[in-house]
Amino acid sequence: MTPATIQAEFFSKLRQPLVCEEIFDTLTDTVFFVKDALGRYVVVNQTLADRLGVENKDDLIGLTVLQLFPKSLGEGFANEDRLVLTKGEHITDRLTKHLYRNHREGWSLLQRRPIYSDDDKIIGLIGLAKDLHAPNESGEDFRALSEVISHVQANFSSALKVPELARMAGLSSYQFDQRIRKIFQLSPSQFINKTRVDHACYLLTNSEQSIADIASSCGYADQSAFTRQFRQTTGLTPRAYRQDHEHHSH
């Protein structure tokens, strides 16, 4: 029995569509949402309703971020939604301002993924935002860090030095290390590696590029360094990972 048939058998028994937001209602530090192709909420958890000062979460269904959030936040969220809905981009670990309780702004770690129909069209997106707690009241550390994290996520294909990133954030190496660990539970170099491996996984399953080409485009000096790192992180060599995902998708 393949994983696909196990899934198909399970879903065929459901009395109603699988609803995840109820379990996410219990996470008071995490906002969960599903949106349609126009960026309108179709599923939200109670945490998002609480943040927006809305008693019933169903009142959010059909609305967009531009209608619900202050302009300073809503426009940024709408731009990110567009990237996912029009280009199928994956947004991973984006450090960004979000709305906490009582309309207070705080920092969160955002994830977004496109949702596809049977005929491979993007019909919506699924996402969540997990609260972070600022090491100082003003959140200045996160503001500087968010720029450095964006820099890493945009430049992981080139050489990145941890001391240089710490300087960019205006922090000592020690402070930078502690902040990154607080957010990601990873060291700075582990975070850089995770960013690279995430992108490599995407290219292995969504492109025909050779292992060597993927190694190069993910910032590894050569294919051997990539293979070693990839195997250490995922437990599989790049080719085995690609073959494994080909089997599961067929």
Added chain:
DNA sequence: GCCATAATTCAGGTAGTCCA
């Protein structure tokens, strides 16, 4: 809590092997 420094661990590069 932060920094400096020494010890330790880890990652990258080179060179080589294996295999289709």
Added chain:
DNA sequence: TGGACTACCTGAATTATGGC
């Protein structure tokens, strides 16, 4: 023959520790 993988050496990054 070219792509994928591995062993080994070296330098970089991380961790531990002591002092402020």
